[in-house]
Amino acid sequence: MRIALFITCFNDTLFPDTGRAVVTVLERLGHRVEFPQEQTCCGQMHFNTGYRPDAVPLVTRFARAFADYDAVVTPSASCAGMVRDNHPLLAERHGTASLLQQVTELVPRVYEFTEFLTDVLGVTDVGARFPHRVVYHPTCHSLRGLRLGDRPDRLLRAVEDIDLVDLPAADSCCGFGGTFAVKNADTSAAMLADKNAAVLDSGAEVLCAADNSCLMHIGGGLSRQGATVRTLHLAEILAATEGTAR
Amino acid sequence: MSKPGSRGVVWLGSPSFPDAAREALGNTRLRANLKRATTTIRDKRLAVASELDDWEQLRDAATAIKNRTARHLDRYLVQLEAAVTAAGGTVHWASDAAEANRIVTELVQATGEREVVKIKSMATQEIGLNEALAEAGITAYETDLAELIVQLGDDRPSHILVPAIHRNRTEIRDLFTAEMAHWGQPAPENLGDDPRELAEAARLHLREKFLTAKVAVSGANFAVADTGTVVVVESEGNGRMCLTLPETLITVMGIEKTVPSWSDLEVFLQLLPRSSTGERMNPYTSTWTGTTDGDGPREFHLVLLDNGRTDTLADEVGRQVLGCIRCSACLNVCPVFERTGGHAYGSVYPGPIGAVLTPQLVGVENAASLPFASTLCGACYDACPVKIDIPEVLAHLRAKAVERKPRGAEALAMKAAATVLDSPRLLSAAQKAAALGGRALAREGRIGRLPGPLHGWSDTRDTPAPPAESFRSWWRKNREGER
Numbered sequence: 001m002r003i004a005l006f007i008t009c010f011n012d013t014l015f016p017d018t019g020r021a022v023v024t025v026l027e028r029l030g031h032r033v034e035f036p037q038e039q040t041c042c043g044q045m046h047f048n049t050g051y052r053p054d055a056v057p058l059v060t061r062f063a064r065a066f067a068d069y070d071a072v073v074t075p076s077a078s079c080a081g082m083v084r085d086n087h088p089l090l091a092e093r094h095g096t097a098s099l100l101q102q103v104t105e106l107v108p109r110v111y112e113f114t115e116f117l118t119d120v121l122g123v124t125d126v127g128a129r130f131p132h133r134v135v136y137h138p139t140c141h142s143l144r145g146l147r148l149g150d151r152p153d154r155l156l157r158a159v160e161d162i163d164l165v166d167l168p169a170a171d172s173c174c175g176f177g178g179t180f181a182v183k184n185a186d187t188s189a190a191m192l193a194d195k196n197a198a199v200l201d202s203g204a205e206v207l208c209a210a211d212n213s214c215l216m217h218i219g220g221g222l223s224r225q226g227a228t229v230r231t232l233h234l235a236e237i238l239a240a241t242e243g244t245a246r
Numbered sequence: 247m248s249k250p251g252s253r254g255v256v257w258l259g260s261p262s263f264p265d266a267a268r269e270a271l272g273n274t275r276l277r278a279n280l281k282r283a284t285t286t287i288r289d290k291r292l293a294v295a296s297e298l299d300d301w302e303q304l305r306d307a308a309t310a311i312k313n314r315t316a317r318h319l320d321r322y323l324v325q326l327e328a329a330v331t332a333a334g335g336t337v338h339w340a341s342d343a344a345e346a347n348r349i350v351t352e353l354v355q356a357t358g359e360r361e362v363v364k365i366k367s368m369a370t371q372e373i374g375l376n377e378a379l380a381e382a383g384i385t386a387y388e389t390d391l392a393e394l395i396v397q398l399g400d401d402r403p404s405h406i407l408v409p410a411i412h413r414n415r416t417e418i419r420d421l422f423t424a425e426m427a428h429w430g431q432p433a434p435e436n437l438g439d440d441p442r443e444l445a446e447a448a449r450l451h452l453r454e455k456f457l458t459a460k461v462a463v464s465g466a467n468f469a470v471a472d473t474g475t476v477v478v479v480e481s482e483g484n485g486r487m488c489l490t491l492p493e494t495l496i497t498v499m500g501i502e503k504t505v506p507s508w509s510d511l512e513v514f515l516q517l518l519p520r521s522s523t524g525e526r527m528n529p530y531t532s533t534w535t536g537t538t539d540g541d542g543p544r545e546f547h548l549v550l551l552d553n554g555r556t557d558t559l560a561d562e563v564g565r566q567v568l569g570c571i572r573c574s575a576c577l578n579v580c581p582v583f584e585r586t587g588g589h590a591y592g593s594v595y596p597g598p599i600g601a602v603l604t605p606q607l608v609g610v611e612n613a614a615s616l617p618f619a620s621t622l623c624g625a626c627y628d629a630c631p632v633k634i635d636i637p638e639v640l641a642h643l644r645a646k647a648v649e650r651k652p653r654g655a656e657a658l659a660m661k662a663a664a665t666v667l668d669s670p671r672l673l674s675a676a677q678k679a680a681a682l683g684g685r686a687l688a689r690e691g692r693i694g695r696l697p698g699p700l701h702g703w704s705d706t707r708d709t710p711a712p713p714a715e716s717f718r719s720w721w722r723k724n725r726e727g728e729r
Contacts, residue, residue: 020717045663
């Protein structure tokens, strides 16, 4: 199986550790990961902000960059959702017939990281150890977009010595919403305040999620408040082998 | 064809959503009222929806019925007109708010009456009927408890189902005490703020109106095309009073409220109360077919309102919004609505459904901030009993809003970003620049407050400094050589 990592432009630029974590986990499980250098961005920001024609070249690039792989794995629920739900739509309305065909063929092989581990590889114990109190925030794209369900939870529960605690009102949006956080900054901040209160309530040291974008927003708010809770993509927890002989 | 400007729906002079939201967010009492109310309704809805094994099938059936009705709406409307007429009613067609208001005003004037009682109705709110009647010297009395509260407060509704959700019981007591006397039966002396006492005060106040009014105005939840039966679903019984006591009944109904037959109605009568008030069944469901000698109103008029609906129907993505049954489930689960309340939307239709309905009814350029008043979190789609894909329509309307506005700084920035993102080489260069710039701005790995358009972001959040090396650069140096 030829596996390609779709790092996403956001993680590529701001959270390279998450990409390395995905590679670490997949290699630990005995798989080889490739990184097609032609990849860039799924076009989510342009699509969600209303700039659809600007997103079309990115759809074309994505389809070309990943055409030869059996599986495309990405550590971002929102980017996976963008590809799955909106690449076909953009190709159909704004692209050519051949683009639509490429996209239609590729989309079923694009997986969010936890989907790939649980559904394709069939594993939940990835050999991680992380002796910390952790809380998981189901991002909207994980929960209602991709319907990841308990996949992240199953993976996290299999981590050795993890102390996984519950997040109050977990299914509430954190208020990020991409350009929403800039266009509607006050409403976004009000939602963030409630999410942060819930995170602090949970007593966790580490907050994890399947989207670094939401984590950057929540973590940015926690940091401004002077809170000591760390934010970490869940791939980095699954990659951790703290204190083990590995 | 009517112009969007003559359609009402939006409150003229309202600020854009972000500005209105900022003001609403500063009102701590409003936020507390909203949080309590939306959380309560949300829990009740979940409980009664989850007890039905076939809830998802009911939702699918509702979508299918609404789609079919929309596809053949021309036929069903004519069928409805024929059936209502055959049953002794009169049907009027109104292309927009102005025409509907004129029709209703003339119908009331023809009775010689100066007062009408009203059943809670979104359609009449949409067209601004009370204001139009007032201009003709006719007073409309709202008889729904929450609408009464709004009317007494010279206020605007902030929720489709619970228009006074922004008020708590103490505010309501004060309003009753101060205002009821100006409209009729005064509030009892020393009125307390116990809900039971408040309801009793409203009951006494309204009873006088029910017993004297000769004309009633209602909306409609549904109209059955093949029998001409109109349906109003309510909780308080005020609707039943208005539908049975007066001599003349005038109903204003959006054309999309039509359902083909009674067996279609059955689906919605299960979905609506559970989704709206969180009840298995609403206390009062009134149905009437034209007029009946010696029973109820002697005259019945049905005003079929377009007001932007055929424009909406012409949009293949946006038309699903016409399936809305005004249950408000989307408002109650919306994290944005929960914080800002309904007034921030500047429209009769607030919340997620307002953000997709209002711009379609009045033209997206006349409500351009509304499609952006959402994080696209998807809670509304999950809650919608008709499975309207609100996030899909929001994204669709955002694209329309962008198309129709003059290209400015945002469009240029988006174009520049698209150029960089469509080139691994330019992306690498931008990442290096960001790493350098970020480190110059950062302290202990965190960037604090930023100037310009990003201040809204950085006022409440730190931003991590970009790492020295992007993933692609790391990969090139460390992994490419191996393979």
